[in-house]
Amino acid sequence: xxxxxxxxxxxxxxxxxxxxxxxxxxxxxxxxxxxxxxxxxxxxxxxxxxxxxxxxxxxxxxxxxxxxxxxxxxxxxxxxxxxxxxxxxxxxxxxxxxxxxxxxxxxxxxxxxxxxxxxxxxxxxxxxxxxxxxxxxxxxxxxxxxxxxxxxxxxxxxxxxxxxxxxxxxxxxxxxxxxxxxxxxxxxxxxxxxxxxxxxxxxxxxxxxxxxxxxxxxxxxxxxxxxxxxxxxxxxxxxxxxxxxxxxxxxxxxxxxxxxxxxxxxxxxxxxxxxxxxxxxxxxxxxxxxxxxxxxxxxxxxxxxxxxxxxxxxxxxxxxxxxxxxxxxxxxxxxxxxxxxx
Amino acid sequence: xxxxxxxxxxxxxxxxxxxxxxxxxxxxxxxxxxxxxxxxxxxxxxxxxxxxxxxxxxxxxxxxxxxxxxxxxxxxxxxxxxxxxxxxxxxxxxxxxxxxxxxxxxxxxxxxxxxxxxxxxxxxxxxxxxxxxxxxxxxxxxxxxxxxxxxxxxxxxxxxxxxxxxxxxxxxxxxxxxxxxxxxxxxxxxxxxxxxxxxxxxxxxxxxxxxxxxxxxxxxxxxxxxxxxxxxxxxxxxxxxxxxxxxxxxxxxxxxxxxxxxxxxxxxxxxxxxxxxxxxxxxxxxxxxxxxxxxxxxxxxxxxxxxxxxxxxxxxxxxxxxxxxxxxxxxxxxxxxxxxxxxxxxxxxxxxxxxxxxxxxxxxxxxxxxxxxxxxxxxxxxxxxxxxxxxxxxxxxxxxxxxxxxxxxxxxxxxxxxxxxxxxxxxxxxxxxxxxxxxxxxxxxxxxxxxxxxxxxxxxxxxxxxxxxxxxxxxxxxxxxxxxxxxxxxxxxxxxxxxxxxxxxxxxxxxxxxxxxxxxxxxxxxxxxxxxxxxxxxxxxxxxxxxx
Numbered sequence: 001x002x003x004x005x006x007x008x009x010x011x012x013x014x015x016x017x018x019x020x021x022x023x024x025x026x027x028x029x030x031x032x033x034x035x036x037x038x039x040x041x042x043x044x045x046x047x048x049x050x051x052x053x054x055x056x057x058x059x060x061x062x063x064x065x066x067x068x069x070x071x072x073x074x075x076x077x078x079x080x081x082x083x084x085x086x087x088x089x090x091x092x093x094x095x096x097x098x099x100x101x102x103x104x105x106x107x108x109x110x111x112x113x114x115x116x117x118x119x120x121x122x123x124x125x126x127x128x129x130x131x132x133x134x135x136x137x138x139x140x141x142x143x144x145x146x147x148x149x150x151x152x153x154x155x156x157x158x159x160x161x162x163x164x165x166x167x168x169x170x171x172x173x174x175x176x177x178x179x180x181x182x183x184x185x186x187x188x189x190x191x192x193x194x195x196x197x198x199x200x201x202x203x204x205x206x207x208x209x210x211x212x213x214x215x216x217x218x219x220x221x222x223x224x225x226x227x228x229x230x231x232x233x234x235x236x237x238x239x240x241x242x243x244x245x246x247x248x249x250x251x252x253x254x255x256x257x258x259x260x261x262x263x264x265x266x267x268x269x270x271x272x273x274x275x276x277x278x279x280x281x282x283x284x285x286x287x288x289x290x291x292x293x294x295x296x297x298x299x300x301x302x303x304x305x306x307x308x309x310x311x312x313x314x315x316x317x318x319x320x321x322x323x324x325x326x327x328x329x330x331x332x333x334x335x336x337x338x339x340x341x342x
Numbered sequence: 343x344x345x346x347x348x349x350x351x352x353x354x355x356x357x358x359x360x361x362x363x364x365x366x367x368x369x370x371x372x373x374x375x376x377x378x379x380x381x382x383x384x385x386x387x388x389x390x391x392x393x394x395x396x397x398x399x400x401x402x403x404x405x406x407x408x409x410x411x412x413x414x415x416x417x418x419x420x421x422x423x424x425x426x427x428x429x430x431x432x433x434x435x436x437x438x439x440x441x442x443x444x445x446x447x448x449x450x451x452x453x454x455x456x457x458x459x460x461x462x463x464x465x466x467x468x469x470x471x472x473x474x475x476x477x478x479x480x481x482x483x484x485x486x487x488x489x490x491x492x493x494x495x496x497x498x499x500x501x502x503x504x505x506x507x508x509x510x511x512x513x514x515x516x517x518x519x520x521x522x523x524x525x526x527x528x529x530x531x532x533x534x535x536x537x538x539x540x541x542x543x544x545x546x547x548x549x550x551x552x553x554x555x556x557x558x559x560x561x562x563x564x565x566x567x568x569x570x571x572x573x574x575x576x577x578x579x580x581x582x583x584x585x586x587x588x589x590x591x592x593x594x595x596x597x598x599x600x601x602x603x604x605x606x607x608x609x610x611x612x613x614x615x616x617x618x619x620x621x622x623x624x625x626x627x628x629x630x631x632x633x634x635x636x637x638x639x640x641x642x643x644x645x646x647x648x649x650x651x652x653x654x655x656x657x658x659x660x661x662x663x664x665x666x667x668x669x670x671x672x673x674x675x676x677x678x679x680x681x682x683x684x685x686x687x688x689x690x691x692x693x694x695x696x697x698x699x700x701x702x703x704x705x706x707x708x709x710x711x712x713x714x715x716x717x718x719x720x721x722x723x724x725x726x727x728x729x730x731x732x733x734x735x736x737x738x739x740x741x742x743x744x745x746x747x748x749x750x751x752x753x754x755x756x757x758x759x760x761x762x763x764x765x766x767x768x769x770x771x772x773x774x775x776x777x778x779x780x781x782x783x784x785x786x787x788x789x790x791x792x793x794x795x796x797x798x799x800x801x802x803x804x805x806x807x808x809x810x811x812x813x814x815x816x817x818x819x820x821x822x823x824x825x826x827x828x829x830x831x832x833x834x835x836x837x838x839x840x841x842x843x844x845x846x847x848x849x850x851x852x853x854x855x856x857x858x859x860x861x862x863x864x865x866x867x868x869x870x871x872x873x874x875x876x877x878x879x880x881x882x883x884x885x886x887x888x889x890x
Contacts, residue, residue, distance in 0.1 A: 083764070084574065094573060157612040165612050166605065171576055171596045172380040174569075193376055286605060288573055300764040 004329055008322045019314050023307045024069050030303045034058070038069065040079035040088070040304030078308035083300045088308035091293065096312060097180035098168060099289035103278055105205055106212035107267065113213070114220025115263060119256065121221065122228035133221060140218035145277045149211045149284040156207060163207050166286035170204075173197040208285040212277050216270050220263060227262040231255050261332045268324020272317050378887045380594030381867065381880065384606045384615035387732045387765050388574045388599045393557035394532045395475065398491050398797070398808060399769065400734055400785050400877065403531045404619070405597055408879035409579055410452075411534035411562035412587075414443055414468070415525065419873050422789040424529055428463065428563065438520030438829055443468070445511040449586045451537045452567035456559050459539055463563055465507040470538035472505055481545060485553035491806040492532040492787065495797035496523065497823075521826050522834065523792040530787035531876030537561045565590045565881040575599050591869075591884045603733065610862055616885065617871060619878075620733040621862040624679065632865050637681070638872040640859040641786035642736040643688050643794070646727075646747070647810035647851040648779050654723060655779060661849045662703075663713035667754045668747055669705045670854055677743045678857050685853035687842045688784075688794045694831065695791030695838035700846045710754045722755025728772070728780040731762045735859030736783035743854070744781055773807025780810050785859075787876055791838045795822050799850060813850035 027037040035052050036042055044052060053059060057068040072078075078088035121133040157165035168182045169175060175182070175189045175197060182205075186197045231237060232255055240250050279291030286292070290309060297305035387401040394407040414429040426432075429443035449463040474482045475490045476499055493499070501521045506514040517524065527533060540561040544552060560568050563586065566579035577597035581590045598615065600606045603622045609615040610633065611626075621627055627635045646668070648655035655661055670684045686703075689696045714720055729744035730737070737743065741762060748758040763771065772780060786793045797803055800822055801814035818841055825837040845851075861872055869883035 083767070153608060158608065161612060164614050165608050166600075166614060167598075170377070170614075171382055171578075171598055172376050172594060174578070174594070177572065196376070286600070288575055296764075300767060 001329065005326060008325055012318055012322055015318055016315065019311060020070055020073065021066070023311050024066050026303070026307050026310075027069075032303075036082075037303045037307075038079060040082045040085075040302075042082050073311070078311070079304035081297075081302055081305050083297070083302045083305065088304055091305065092290065092308065092312050094177070094180050095288060095290040095293045096316070098182070098287060099278060099282070099291060100316075101181050101183070102205065102208055102212060102281070102287060102289060103271075103274060105209040106278070107216065107271075107274065109209055109213040110217040110220055111263075111267070114217040115224045115260070117217075118221040118224025119228050119251075119259070121225045122232065122259075123251065125229060130225075134225075137218040137221040140214045143214065145211055145215065145280045146284055148214060149207070149281055152207045152211060153284070163203050165207070168204050168287065169197060169201045173200060208281045208287055211281045211285070212274060215277055216267075216274055219266070219270055223266050224259055224263055227259040228255055231258045261328065264324060264331065265328040268321045268328070271320045271324070275313060275317055378885055379592065380596060381592045381616045381883060381885055382596045382598055382614070383878075383880070384598045384600045384609055384618040386601060386606070386619050386734075389571075389577070390766050390769075391557050392560040392568060392571075393486075393536070394534050395471075395490055395493070395536075396486050396557060398495075398532075399765075401732065401765070403877040405577060406560070407531035407534060407877050408564065408873075408881065409566045409595065410560050410564045410568060411536075412449075412564055413529055413531070413533050413535065414445075415529045417529050417788060417873075417875055419870065422874070424525055427529075428468075428535055432525075434525075438522070439517045441515045441517070441524065442508070443513050443515075445513065446586065447511055449563050450584045451540070451563055452561050452582055454559075454561065454567055454569075456555075457537070457540050457543060457561050459537065459561075461539065463535065463537075464510045465513045466538045467535055468513045469505055469507055470541055471534065471536045472502070474536070474541075475499070476502060476505075482541060482553060482556055485550075486557065489806070490532075491803075491808055492527075492530065492797065494806045495800065495803045495808060496527050496792070497521075497796070497802060497826075498527070519827055520829060522829050523788075523790040523826055526788040526790040526793070530793075532787065535563060537563075565879075566595050585881075588882065590881065592880065595880050601732065603739075610864075613864060616867050617861060617863040619861050620735070620738055621860060622738070624681075624860065624862075627862045633862055634865055634867075635860060635862050636872055637858045637860045638874055639692065640735050640857075640874050641690055641693065641789060641794075642734075642784060642859070643685050643690065643856055644682075644736040644743075644781070644783035644854045645685070645688070645851040646779060646781055646854060648849070649775060649777055649810075649812055650850050651775065651812045652778055654717075654719065654725065657717050658848065659713050659717035660719060661852070663710040663717065663754070664751065664756070665703045665849055665852045666706045666713065667710035667756070668750050668852070668854075671705070672750075673743055673746055674855055676746060677737070677739050678855060681860070682855040682857035685856050686846075688798070688845065688851075688853055689791055689838070689842065690856040693789065693791050693794070695794075695835055695842075697839040697842060699839065700842055703849075703852075707753055714754060714756075720755075722757065724757035724759060726759045726761050726778045728761050728768070728777045728782075730765070730768060730780070730782050732765045734783060735785055736855070736857050737781065738857070740781045747781075772810060775807075775812055777810075781854075782810055783854075789875065791834075792822065792826060795838070795841060796826075799845070811850035813848070815844065815848065815850075818844045818848075 027034050030037050035049065035056060035058060038056055039052050041048060055068065057064045076089050080087050081091060117133050121130045124130045153165045156163045173191060175185050175191060178185050178188055182201050186194055186201060191197060237250060237254055240254055279295065281287065282289045282291035283295055290313065294309040297309060385401065385404060389402040389405040390399060391397055391402060392406050392410065394403055394411065412428050414427060415424050416427045418425050428446055428449060430446050432441060432443045434441050445465060447462060451459040451463060453459060474480050475493050477483060478488065501517050501519065501524060503516045503518045506516060508514055536556065541556055544555050565582055565585045567582050569578040569580050571577045579595040581593050600609060606615065606618045607622055610618045610621065621635065624635055627633045648661050650656055674680060674682055674684060686700050727744050727747065729740040733739065744760045748760060751758050762768065784794065784798055797808055799809055799811065799813055799818065801819050803809040804812055804814055821837050821841040825834045828834050859872060866886040867883060871878050871880060871883060873879055
């Protein structure tokens, strides 16, 4: 297990190395002054320029510059935003939690519904219910996220007025920003109507979460269906049935548990896809997360923000991936001893 | 597989779980006071500062001037006359050079978590507010970079000789020469009164980096006080409990920055916004009973400004050719949905300086081609056209307008590259004269015709970066200054008409349209938010509970 974890961490560090090289070279590839691109200080004064040159070792070779850059990144200095001069790290702390909140909610919805529907489809293999679920999975998989988002807004916000179309909470709730996780902030805030605010936040997260959840959900449906079918077809299930266990017990004790293991691993793999859908959903639903922030930064040609956002998003995705991998091998000992992690 | 019989129980459990999860989201929220005591205004852009002295951008004025501050005097919304505000009365000497203001004695400043006032507004505050602009050694002059674009544009420092404090509640402006637009300038949304006591508190921090708190953490006398500005997305004000003019009805005023046109409309339709600026699709709003569309005739003009200091627009023939090649009628119908009229001059028809003696530049492709030929550019050329990224009253969709112009100019062989940036970047680069031409416009700060000329085209306004054409014409400048020296309205009118003829001859900028400013709101919101000048005001706005 330790060996496996170490191997994963090694993979992580290597990926981060590549990523940092890409991010560093962006400063050279973006138009304009390298030191401005690195630090985000537009029009630095002479003193600032000298200071920055020393900080980023601009007079040394590119390798020294790279290591100077890495040092700054590791120390949490990603420069300041060219747009509003706020430190990029502070911006991340403000926006990343909202994205994580949305991802987690979406993943939760996708897992609960995807896995259950998949299992139902497997249990009723080749029956009409199986076919309906599969058709639904196919349609869901084919719908572009931005289109789905707009349709959801038209139906549920404009026509039915059930759910709001934008933001994380009705702005009239004066919730102080502490952690930037809206549900946690509501909990710690001093407003009178916490329960009302909580319900309101729940209504706000509903449509974006559904939008993000649909694609992974359809993937989970098919995955869990296949893996349940495999499990149900395996010899130990036959043995269990021969032992005289009831169907419910077979599915509950053997089927679900063994099928779930496969799904956990896939969850990590599909997280990258989830993140890209999240960015689209954030823009459509005016969700103040890292995705819409990053897209705004691109519009404003805020190079430091683009670099920082790249590092943050990629690291976040890798960490989730590795977390899912480790969780997977914890649950599935056979995997631990495979020589090469794939 | 023979599992079906055994698991109806499993299926029902799962199905009820789904239902439960679905319903958790759709709990109907009761009407609670939190929803009726506050108001959400969805605006088209974020303010760049919280002190109107420092800007000319309409978005910033909307968010600050009439919410946080008051002026010495105001304009009446109906007949544009000047009415008392912080000054309860004033007196102008016959030579027009000494103006005395008698201040109200009962005006408290905002109390916030960063400032607690110990006294009411008095003459010191007026001194502080204007000396900051006039006195180059004033500590808060430099903190703003010495940039007060409106005041620079109207030659404030040249006009005013000095301010005198007569007593605690009397203040006197001594002018170098009479300026017929002076009182109108003091009633403009930029001429706000700040707290001298707050200024002193900031000075006492003894930290030059904190001087800009005066502008970023504002203190004023207005109906609302500043609470927070989060992530360039949400601006929160709370009611000023001791507001001097009247009881403010709403507890919380929130500006939700929503640059997307369709996004704002959606939020209006879903009742997430109580009021939205610059609505698109007016016909949808008119057809809904729960929404109201409002319009106000505002003094504004949209224009295409040529950077006359850069080729090819340093050539008058090229400017004129382009003016002939643009189909303004198509723009009025496609961009303004006919809620505007073609502009022949900078002044709208309602202004007393308006003249109909300026001939309209007709849409004439042949004439444009001939002019280009004369300029030696018959081969055609390409140029950058900057289109502003926000909606303003004078131009609801600059990008669409730019595309129409691009199509028009393609017919005479001119290739147009449309360029746009985020709004604050856009303004910064414009001021640095990085553009070749720009689609922008102007909303007047007050009804005096001077306000259309001095801030936009005087040689002085080149320095402030507001002269988008970077055009300086000495004769034109002389006309403007002599018009300000005259108090005789007939004479002034003649001078402004002459000035407009110079403009028509030189075309440093090509006027496109005068439009109406519109906004949409929920039916339960009452009060006059839109005003003809100087941005919006939520002072007398009320919100009633929705009947359900």
